Amino acid sequence: MFEVVLRRLVQAVSVVLVLSLVSFIGVYKIGDPVQLLAHEGATEQEIEDARARLGLDRPVHQQYLTFVGRMAVGDFGTSFVSSRPVVDVIVERLPATIELTLAAFLISVLMGLPLGIVAGLYPEGPLARTIMAGSILGFSLPAFWFGMMMIMFFSVDLGWLPSIGRGETTRFLGADWAVFSLDGWSHLIMPALMLSLTTVSLVIRLVASGMREAMMTDYVKFARLKGLSERRVVLLHALKNVMIPVVTVLGLEIGSLLAGSIVTETVFAYPGIGKLLIDSINRLDRPVIVTYLILIVLFFVVINLIVDLIYTALDPRVRGTLR
């Protein structure tokens, strides 16, 4: 167990190195941020000066080595665009995205599981057909369009919910959180729904198909024969088996939720790190882009580790195959 975690950490470091190199070169290839940020009438001298100030006048490999060297001691540098420390910039935006992603994740599980179970248990019923049709609709709608429609309906026409931004925040554990206020939730609910759209549908479909299969397996039939209550059969025996693919996919979905938050945050002008990434790409703010990616990768390594551990707990046959 401890060995597994340790090995994963070592792998994480190499992954971070590869990724930082790829993204560093990638952003370098896109273009020179100073040319983009310079005002129209900037003279060559001004541009050269700015490049020197930002260290962009040196060969790219030197720039990268400096970056890695600093990163090793926990210094991710400062943003080209605002000259603020990158870590500050990201940490400031992080709570917003954590809230958004978690809310979307919760919606996915809380809506997806029960609906999926119902659809899987009574596949021929009208309810199940409605749910499955709804799930198809769910991932057929382009999320940005769905988000815009919600704004149209709930904010513009009905005036129930604020259309954009993040609500009132409260300081907690050294960060600003919006989930402690009603205003915060009223800002959060639409972006979270938009973000969860695809994941809810995915969970419904996975659970429904899994349930259908599970209810036909011998062990469920056997459990029934043993006279166990239907509820016990469904929740304990069938569901446990269904959860294996669901947990894998949900784990992966956290990643796509994070990526999806880029579009959601753009539509709702929601100040999270997804929006930060888009802004940074548009301004070629390399330190922020690379640090963001490193952060996400580390996050992924952790999520995957957790998924694998839960996997092991759920399916004893996989035990001992973790690497």
Next chain:
Amino acid sequence: MRLLLASAAAALAAFAVSAQSAELKIGYAQAPTSIDPHFHNSGNNSAFARHVFDPLIINENGLQPGLATSWTALSDTEWEIKLREGVSFHDGSPFTAADVIFTIERLPNVPDSPSSFAASVQSIESMEAVDDHTLRLTTAAPSPVLPHNLSEFVIVSDEVGANAVTADYTTGTAMVGTGPYRFVSSRASELYTLERNDDYWGAAQPWESVEIRVIESAPARVAALLSGDVDLIERAPAKDVARLNEDPATATFAGPTNRVVFVSLDVQREEVQANYARDKDGNPLAKNPMMDQRVRQALSMAIPREALIERALGGDGILTSNLVPPGFFGYDDSLAVQAHDPDGAKALLAEAGYPDGFQITFHASTDRIAYAPDVVQVLAQVWSRIGVTTELETMPHSVYIPKTNDFEYAYMLHSWGTSSDAGYTLNGIAVTRDKPNGKGPSNRGRYSNSQVDALVAEAQMTLDPGKREALLHEAMGIVIGDYGIIPLYAQKSTWGARANIVYEPLVSQFTLASRAKPAQ
């Protein structure tokens, strides 16, 4: 008596309500990259800075006194600037010449700045404070645009700024200006709050407090205005203007800007670059067809400018025959807007040896110039119709601009905003590129005409407005007649506001709380 008291109480209550509600919430289309007013020279940052700080000279409908009350050229290279007396910073300290000198010295030396205001003050050789409110500036060479240059940046406090770095502005501790609003707090790139400076030297501000929210997506900005989450938005898309006008709760205010959108053609390279020009079968052309002036003229004649403004821009444009918008210093009224004449264009193409036309690849970015995707598609249509089949390659500005600076494309869409006059524009986009000397920094199509170079250089050294204007007119006439840089239109911009607000647009496109007034 009781009645009187009651009505007085009611009046008081009413006053309290109106004072309380005197909050203005603005939706910006773009976040300031930094609130340090000298860190990054961009229009957006300057607009934000103008709430907290003041410039020496205000460039609104001509040059107006700001913190400077007068500016006089004592000789070709010497200027006397009289500063406003009795102005104090938000921390109570008085505004003096020392603050101006400190600011001008800071401009080229902001650490880590990606784009400074150095160009605005590089002509200044020395500064001298004659007294607390008189400043004498000496320039290395005659500099007629110095007053314009002095309008481009804002003045920070010497006392507060002496030991401040950009981070101190970001946290707000150094956000001490003389402007109409005091800085309260910010959540970077998201939300900025300001409150009224009751000691402001200028006109009293109607807004007790101002909240600036950043909403980049245009429909989201409009939705926020419609739902009342914000009171004022900038860059309202033309498509939504009708709706904003129909809705009794909202209104729009449009105004001209200082920006002209133009087509830039490579007129310098004989060989066709990267197969950007081909014959009808896709084979490379032997010679860059744009070398022939008739071809360039044909492209210009094929463009129905009025229809383009009406349809692609939804009316958000103004016809212009020059590379500056009508009304700017140096705009030559005698030049005519190119008439739409597709048949004439075809005839010119045939005359130039391309009776069947040819194919080109045209480059543009989609996220900088408003409506650029629509504009370039219209260009592709009208050019294809005269036989110049046009393939579009569009990309984000971050990819586009470094490549155009490196001359990687041949035929492109660009725009240029002029803060001062036509001399600034011509020097920026039409003068032969000579980067080390700051000439033609944004001349991305390699247009080059030695006559233009000489005229612009002379104009930039000429203080006499009449002579200067004549020189600029001559230069502008040559550039337009060469068809190397083809003006399409001057941009208009539209602001949307709640019905209880009136907004007065600025050509700089700055969105300022002070330009918004409660409707009568």
Next chain:
Amino acid sequence: MSVVEYEIDRPLVRFWLELSRSRLAVVGLVSTTALVLVAILAPIIAPQNPYDLTQIDFLDGELPPLSISPSGQTYWLGTDAQGRDMLSAIIFGLRASFTVAFSAGALALVAGTTLGLIAAYARGRIDTIVMRLAEIQMSFPAILLALMLLAVFGRGIDKTIIALALVQWAFYARTVRGAAIAEREKEYVLACRLLKLPRWRILVSHLLPNVLPPLLVIASVQLASAITLEATLSFLGLGLPLTEPSLGLLIANGFDYILSGQGWISFYPGVALLIVIVSINLLADRLREMSNPRLKR
């Protein structure tokens, strides 16, 4: 039931009989086939070639449905800002979306499945490398990937396909590996090993069929998401060329009209996209059931 299955040995007939047990699946099959045909025959059936810039006129832009053009042509679904007939644009957009999604999906499926199977079977270092690669890829936002590709190669249909395939392969790889690992420990695979069957045979003839059900679920979702993702890239200013819009780009263009009352510009492409995805999924649902031996009674 099972009698029928054994009596008929022509696979296509058997496939059809089994599929047609679900009426919805037949609907899905018919409409998917019809849509694919429409996409293939687009140049013949569309009233206008919306990619031919000499055929469209921006002066006819933003006309409401059922308008008649100066040349006498009826715009059944109206026109967009560039004066493209929406019906023709949708038909050609369908073609573009299908081309992108199917090519990207096929590329991702083949690459992802191969890598996933290899990882599951080989274990050890190869497994680690493939899975870490998948992690890197999945943590790499699609948009950034696309932007980088764009920067290096330029905008276009081929680049969009590659970008989408690069975005999607990891989902297949992860899923296949997960399912294959679970299968690998099962008795029949152990039996195969004991029989000393060659590895590739165990992989292809035993593991592959068993990882198909989850793969099909993922594939149906991914096909839909490829179309949506392409739309999203267009929404963010990447994706296909402006003059050759896909369904996604048409919807994205319509984004600007959401508040302006010219709803048809994004509404009809949206409806078309919904029909496409729903059709694919109705079919995919049934295919999934059929391919799942555990669901057969």
